[in-house]
Amino acid sequence: MTLTVNPASPAVPPTPPPVVLTVQNLTVVYEVERPVTAVKNVSLELARGEILGLAGESGCGKTTLAYAINRLHKPPASIASGEITFHDKADGDLNLLTLGAEQLRMFRWDKLSMVFQGAMNALNPVTTVRAQLEDVLTTHRPEMKKAERRELAASVLQLVGVDRSRLASYAHELSGGMRQRVMIAMALLLEPQVMIMDEPTTALDVVVQREILREIVRLRDELNFAVIFITHDLPLLLEISDRIAIMLAGEIVEIDTATNIYRNPQHPYTKKLLGSFPSLTGERGSFIRSGVNNSAELS
C-alpha cells in the first residue's frame, strides 16, 4: 500500500453502483456459407438493480445478444470473440464463456434467468402451475423439503400478483397476462441477480402490458435484481428503464440514460426511432397528414 495521494483525484469519488454483469467486445457470428456477424463488438455493463433497455428492430441482433449472454445461442451462431463476466454477490467473478456444461446449468436460472419472447406459450399444458414451479426448485434446490418448495412457489406467485389458488391451475385456464406473470414468477423463483426479458409484453394488450410492467418495476425495487429488457417499443423503454442501449445492425450505437436518450439523442438512428413513435398527447412527430386541417388544434 502506498501512502502517496494523487492530488488530481477528486476528494470524494461518487461510489458507482456495483456492477453485476460486464460484456466486453462480444462478437457473435452466424457461421453460414457467408458468415453473418449478428452482434458486433458489443460492450456493456449492467449495474445491480438497474433496468437496462435494449431497443432495436427485428434482425438487429438484440435477441442474439441476449441469448449469447446466457450462452443459450444455438449453432450456427457462435461466439467469435469477447468476454462475459458475471460478478456474483457471493462467489466473486465468473467468466461465463469458460463454464462447463454442468456449471452452466447450475448458473442459469440460479443467477441469471430469462423470460422469453412469447413465453406465456411456453408453459407446459399438461401439468399444473405448481408442478412447473416446483420442478425448477427440485432441479436447482434439491436440498429443499417438499413443504418448503410448496410454500416458496406459492409466495413467489403471490409476489407477482397471482392468487395462490392459481397454483392448481393449468396453463389454458389462465389469461395471457396471468400466464406471463407465472413465467415471471418462474424466473424469480431462485432470486436471480439478473433477469433478461425478451419482448415479454409484446403479445399482450396495452392494459395488461401496463400491469405487467408495473409489476416488473415494483419487484425490481423490492428484490433489487438487474433487468435487461429487450423490445422494439422505445416509448415503453423510456418509461421504465434507467439506461437504454440502441442497437442497429449488431452494434450498440448509443447507450445513455433514458432521459438523455429522449431529450438529447445523439445518433441519427436513435432520432429516427424516436420520431417513429408519435406521442399520444404531444406533437405529431414525422407524421405527414396535410389535407386534413386540424393542425391548429394540435399545438
Add this chain to the structure above:
Amino acid sequence: MTNLTPTTEPSIGDAPDQLAAVAGALGEKPRSALRAMLPTLTPWLVTGLTLIGLIALFGIVGPFFVQDPTVIRNIGLTAPSADHIMGTTQTGQDVFAQLAYATRGSLEIGLLVGVLATILSAFFGILGAYIGGFADEAFSLFSNVFLVIPGLPLVIVISGFVPPKQRGLWTIAVVLAITGWAASSRVLRAQTLSIRNRDYVNAARVSGERSFRVIAVEILPNLLPVLASQFVFAVIAAILAEAGLAFLGLGASNSSTLGTMLFYAQNGFALPLGAWWWFIPPGLIIALFGTGLSLINFSIDEIINPRLKNARLYRKRNKTALRNEAARLTSAARTGKTQRSAS
C-alpha cells in the same frame, strides 16, 4: 391483435417461403416457385428415380422385345438358359416374357389407381374444406366412413361379387381407388383448412376471385407436394394390393400382373419344386418398385416439411460452428488461467 410470435406449427403453406429462405441462405439465386418445389438431388432420390425408371422402362419397352408369353412348350420348369433367360413355367411358358407383360400390367394398375385415388381425395378433401359448413361435414363424414371400412376384405368381397369375365383392369382399379382415397383426403382437408384461413386466400376472395380460381390458383399450388406424395403412396399401395388380390385369385382376368404371376407360381408348386426363377423375379420387382417410390417420397417429404431439409443442410454446418466455438473457448480459458496465475 399484436401477435409477433410466429406459429411454430410447420405447415405446407409455409413451404415455398421456407424453401426460398433455405435457398437464400445457401446463396442460391432466387428461383421460380415451381423450381423451388422440386426436390434436391440426394443419393436417395437418385437411387429411387433410377429404380423406378428402369422398372418403368422394362414394363413399357420390354413386351415389344420378348417372346410370346402365352406359348406353351413341353419343357416345363426348366432352369434359366440361353433360350429362356429366366427359365420356364410349369407349362413351359417363358418367365422373362411373362415378367415384362406382368410389370406393364402392374404399372398400369398402379398409375390408374394413383390418378383415381388422388382425384377422389383432392375432390373430397380440398373442396369440402374450402366450402366449409354442411359440405365439409358431409364430405368429412363420407371420407371417415370410407376410412373405417376395412379395405382388403371389401376389395375381396367386391372382386368376388363381380363375375370373373367382367373383372377387368378397370374394375380392379376402381375398386382399389375407392377403398384407398380416404386417408389422403383427411390429410388434404387438414392442409386446406389451414391454407384456406390464410390471409392471402382471404385477400384473393376480397379481390373478387371466384371460388374455383381461389382453389385452383391460390390453394392448389401450395398443396402440390402433398398431392405428389399421396400419388406416389397410392401407386405403391395399389400395386401391393393388386398383387395381394391376384395372388388370392381375385385379380383382373384380362391382364397379367405381377400378382397373377405369383398366383400361378403358387398354383404350380413353384416353391416346393424349387423353381425359384418363377417366383423370385416378380417378387423382386414388386419390392424394388416399392423401395424406389418410398425413396422418392422421402425427398418429397423434405419439401412438405422444409425443416427436414434445413436439418440436413445445417447439421454439418452447426457441427463446425460448435467445434470452432469450443476450440476458441478452451483456448480462451487456457490463456485466462495463465494470465491469472501470472498475476
Add this chain to the structure above:
Amino acid sequence: MTSIEVTNLSKHFVLREGLKRNTLKAVDRVSFDLTPGRTVALVGESGSGKSTIARMLSRLEKPTSGQIKVTLDDGTQVGGSIYRRHVQMVFQDPFASLNPFHSIEHHIARPLVIHHRTKGREQTHERVLQMLERVNLTPAGDMAARRPHELSGGQRQRVAIARALAPGAQVLIADEPVSMLDVSIRLEVLNLMARLQREDNLAVLYITHDLATARHFSDEILVMFRGRIVERGPADDVILDPQHPYTKLLALAAPDPEQAGKVIATETTFDHKSFDNQSTFNHYTREWTSADGEVLERV
C-alpha cells in the same frame, strides 16, 4: 366517390360447449359512416370485435343483423359482385397476405383483370408497374417479377396496398396495417396511405390498437370494447379528453415518454373487464346514449 353507412351491425358467434350453447356477441349494434377523404379509426384491444367488423365490411363474414349500405355519388347503391370493386381491405400480416407461390405482378394484376380495369396483357402489365410506382416500389419492373419472400415487410405491405387500390376502390379497410412492421417503417407506410387517401379522396377505416397513431392518422375515433362502440368523437377529443372509463384506462396504459415514470405512479389494478359496454359517449353531441340509442345523460 363512395361512402359507406353502417347501421346496427351485429355479429354473433354460437359457441358450443358440450350440449350448452352460448352466443358470443362479437359485434353488437355498431353504427358508423365512412365518407370520402376522411379516416375513421377503430381502436380497441384484441377480442373487442374490431377485426370482425373489418371482415364483415370486406364480405368475408356475413353479419348476423344490421346493414352495410354503400352509396355512390349519384345516389346509386352498390351491391353484389361490384361491391368488391368499391370496398377493399389491407390485411394485418404482410407475410401472410401474399401468396408465396406467386409473383408480385400476379397479386396486382389479378384484381385489375377481375374488375375489367385493363384490357390485354400489355395494358395490365403497364398498369401493374404504374401501381407499384404509386406505392414507391421502384424499380417497378424488377419488383413486379419478384416473389413475396424477396421483399421486406414494409415492401410487402405496399404491395398489399397497391392490390387493394387496383380495382379502383374508394373505400379502404386497413386492419392493423402496420402492427407487424418494424417501427421505423410504420410511419412510412402510414404516410403512404395518407398520401394515397389525399390523392384519391379515399374513405379509410383504420383499425388499430395503437392510440397514438389512431390520434394522428385519423379524423374520428371509435373506441370498441367487448363488441360495442363505447366512445366516439373527433380524434383529439377522444384521446385528450376521454369520457368512458375504458377509454380513460386505454389512454392511461399507452406508453407515453412525455410522462416517464407513469408506470409506477398509476394504480390500475381494477378489473377492466367489469366495465359497462352498454352506454356510449358521443363527443359530437356530448351525450351518453344507451345501446338502443336512448339519450341517458348530457354532459
